[in-house]
Amino acid sequence: MSRPEILAPAGNLEKLKTAIDFGADAVYLGGSKLNLRALADNFDNEKLKEGLKYAHDRNRKVYVTINVFPHNDDLEGLEEYLKELYDMGVDAIIASDPGIISTARDVVPHLEVHLSTQANNVNWKAALFWHKIGIKRIVLARELSLEEIKEMRRKLPDTCEIEAFVHGSMCISYSGRCLLSNYMTGRDSNRGLCAQPCRYEYYLMEEKRPGEYFPVYEDERGTYVLNSKDMCMIEHIPELVEAGIHSFKIEGRMKSSYYVASVVKAYREALDSYLENPSEYKFKEKWLEYLMKPSHRQYCTGFYFGDKNIQTYDSSSYVRNYDIIGIVKEYNTDTATATIEQRNRVFDGEKVEILRAKGDSFEVALEDMKDKNGKKIDAARSAQMIFTVKTNLELKERDILIKAKEK
Known part of the structure; x- marks a missing residue:
């Protein structure tokens, strides 16, 4: 095989x-x-x-x-x-x-x-x-x-x-041959600049009723027909x-x-x-x-088993269940301290999930959070800031920290 x-x-x-x-x-x-x-x-x-x-x-x-x-x-x-x-x-x-x-x-x-x-x-x-x-x-x-x-x-x-x-x-x-973006925004999708107008919400306007917009429905489920x-x-x-x-x-x-x-x-x-x-x-x-x-x-499943159920009409929004918090740059086994580059806000004492290349995901608590100068902080708030934490489990370089989105 x-x-x-x-x-x-x-x-x-x-x-x-x-x-x-x-x-x-x-x-x-x-x-x-x-x-x-x-x-x-x-x-x-x-x-x-x-x-x-x-x-x-x-x-x-x-x-x-x-x-x-x-x-x-x-x-x-x-x-x-x-x-x-x-x-x-x-x-x-x-x-x-x-x-x-x-x-x-x-x-x-x-x-x-x-x-x-x-x-x-x-x-x-x-x-x-x-x-x-x-x-x-x-x-x-x-x-x-x-x-x-x-x-x-x-x-x-x-x-x-x-x-x-x-x-x-x-x-x-x-398979990507689209004229909508160029026509509507001047950004040519076939030259790398697609504005994704297929994700827009559309309405119908009758010629003699300017400014009077009618929703475009498909089985009454929504208006995102493309x-x-x-x-x-x-x-x-x-x-x-x-x-x-x-x-x-x-x-x-x-x-x-x-x-x-x-x-x-x-x-x-x-x-x-x-x-x-x-x-x-x-x-x-x-x-x-x-x-x-x-x-x-x-x-x-795309077109693999036929072309049914490919479109979604109610929303063009993404489903976002988790956020990336940071990426481990290094880990000091002597002090049980991880150096992390921040991606989204995280607080001292929070539990996060670790995504690792091999093995199942697991949770760790982030304790004793400090900035790159060693100053104690209550949260890592600045984009891509470097901070350190102590963890109850050993981390590895390039481990990814994630957590469920706040509701």
Whole structure:
């Protein structure tokens, strides 16, 4: 049985390290140009080199997105950029535009190319076409069912890898090809600047009644007619593996480090458990609990089992059950003191939950809270402040502190 890759989003260097620490086999990220998350932190060349070293030192891979729909002026400097990525040791690029792909084949012929989901590949003939011109991996459109994916795997050569999204946000448009954002806000989603107008609440106005707005109802449940749920396939690991999917892709380059850690941990544990003993595999509720705590929308299984129950009409809001409190920078075993970088407010004496790359979560009490100068404080209130606490259990570097949201 082939061992699928878990591919995680890396919106910045911290998230890259978090994804790898929590079990990702590979990460995908945006470099300095031509990626569809222009508003993410992204990676300049120096950060990319650091991220590549961190990944490669741990035998993990890094894929760089060049997946915009480029206009003429976007192509300026493309050849030099591709050569820079190749020289730095990037494991693959992810692209959808034939102009970018053909340029890559010309100037860096040994650099692996993956076909982005933006190319909307939904059949095996198209996948075979791309593979014959040098594409190593097809990132499938989200609109495919599990049966369609199985058929593609049967009809494609083993040398053509298949990657599919298994978790994260869904797009109301066909695998990201959307004009709404550009039309309504001037921000082109196909060049990395989506304003997510599909999440807006809409009303209907009749031409001869200006200013008189009527709600748009769908079965009387609400007005968010374009708003999709998030995909979650954690309960269907056996089906994904048996379908022959090479890479399980997690969406979320704009999401938090806590989201990355929780989702990667859940899929890592579930996949490893299945591969260890497929015949005895049993789903564990704790894996779903990991996914319910960080910010998310209502979950569905996307198009894998048909397209029913994908939209949510009552709200576009996220479900936020837990907040990240901080990340452990170091732990002194002699003094039982943890140094923490703050993410959200936490008080001296509070109990928090510890999310760790390996093992179950557990609670600790934060005692004797001090600022970086050693001054006693009653709370860590300032964003990303460094503070210390004593804990009743030993912590580790890069442990993530979380707590249930205050009601």
